[in-house]
Amino acid sequence: DAGITQSPRHKVTETGTPVTLRCHQTENHRYMYWYRQDPGHGLRLIHYSYGVKDTDKGEVSDGYSVSRSKTEDFLLTLESATSSQTSVYFCAISADRATYEQYFGPGTRLTVT
Amino acid sequence: SQQGEEDPQALSIQEGENATMNCSYKTSINNLQWYRQNSGRGLVHLILIRSNEREKHSGRLRVTLDTSKKSSSLLITASRAADTASYFCATDIQGAQKLVFGQGTRLTINP
Numbered sequence: 001d002a003g004i005t006q007s008p009r010h011k012v013t014e015t016g017t018p019v020t021l022r023c024h025q026t027e028n029h030r031y032m033y034w035y036r037q038d039p040g041h042g043l044r045l046i047h048y049s050y051g052v053k054d055t056d057k058g059e060v061s062d063g064y065s066v067s068r069s070k071t072e073d074f075l076l077t078l079e080s081a082t083s084s085q086t087s088v089y090f091c092a093i094s095a096d097r098a099t100y101e102q103y104f105g106p107g108t109r110l111t112v113t
Numbered sequence: 114s115q116q117g118e119e120d121p122q123a124l125s126i127q128e129g130e131n132a133t134m135n136c137s138y139k140t141s142i143n144n145l146q147w148y149r150q151n152s153g154r155g156l157v158h159l160i161l162i163r164s165n166e167r168e169k170h171s172g173r174l175r176v177t178l179d180t181s182k183k184s185s186s187l188l189i190t191a192s193r194a195a196d197t198a199s200y201f202c203a204t205d206i207q208g209a210q211k212l213v214f215g216q217g218t219r220l221t222i223n224p
Contacts, residue, residue: 031210042216043156043201050210058211090155099144100205100212104155 003027006091006105014113019078021108023091025071031094032074033102034058034066036087043090049074081112117145117202117215125221132189134218136202137182143205145178145185146212150199159200160187192222 003026013019023032033048035058045058047066055066063085065077078085088109092102120135136145144163148156162169162178162185169176175188189196199219203212 033211035214040216043214045211045213048211056210092156097210099146099161100210101146101158101161102148102156102203102212103158106155107153 004091004093004103004105006089006108008108009106010109012111012113013081015082016080019081019110021076021089021110023074023076023105025093027093027095027103028071029093029095030097031100032068033092033094034064034074034076035090035092036060037090037107038087046076083112086110086112117204117213119200119202119215119218121218122216123219123221125223126192127223128192128194130192132192132196132220132222134187134200134220136185136187136215138202138204139183141207142180143207146203147174147176147187148201148203148214150201150217152198156201189220194222194224196220197222
């Protein structure tokens with residue numbers, strides 16, 4: 001597996017609380033991505049980063065923010081978690097500017113009660 | 114709506130048979146990629162085909178691309194129980210630094 005980890009791996013939180021998920025890579029890849037995966041919706045892009053402090057929105061960015069202050073870390077924050085944000089979250093990295101071929105982390109299962 | 118859409122959504126076959134999954138997309142691409150996801154795990158890259166290629170092989174995998182029809186197919190030959198997984202196609206979007214994934218095909222190989 002590529003050197004990519006996610007923490008925590010599982011989290012249960014209450015509606016209205018802030019939550020931060022961390023993606024950490026040891027590959028020095030330029031691009032990092034956050035996806036959510038839900039039954040019937042496949043994999044949907046939340047936010048992505050194309051360099052330190054350079055981020056952009058994906059197709060489902062409402063309610064989420066990200067930060068990347070170091071090459072190796074990409075943080076996803078739910079400012080005020082809602083039940084609709086219960087999902088499995090995947091981080092991915094890429095170094096290839098031609099193809100954006102991605103390597104995925106193991107995922108974080110988040111439950112908002 | 115999704116850029117890439119797989120068909121069928123689910124496929125169940127006997128071990129040893131061939132499995133074919135299809136992917137359609139909407140806009141022009143530079144490349145199309147296929148990924149596999151085992152239950153509860155992250156996606157793993159399988160194979161990439163560029164827009165100027167028509168067919169590509171990797172072991173028991175064969176991918177075709179028809180840019181005129183905006184479609185691709187993934188063929189897994191001589192399937193094994195270990196091939197049980199979900200398979201996703203992903204396309205780049207010209208000018209954007211990201212991929213768009215389809216909803217996936219869930220493949221079950223019965224022993």
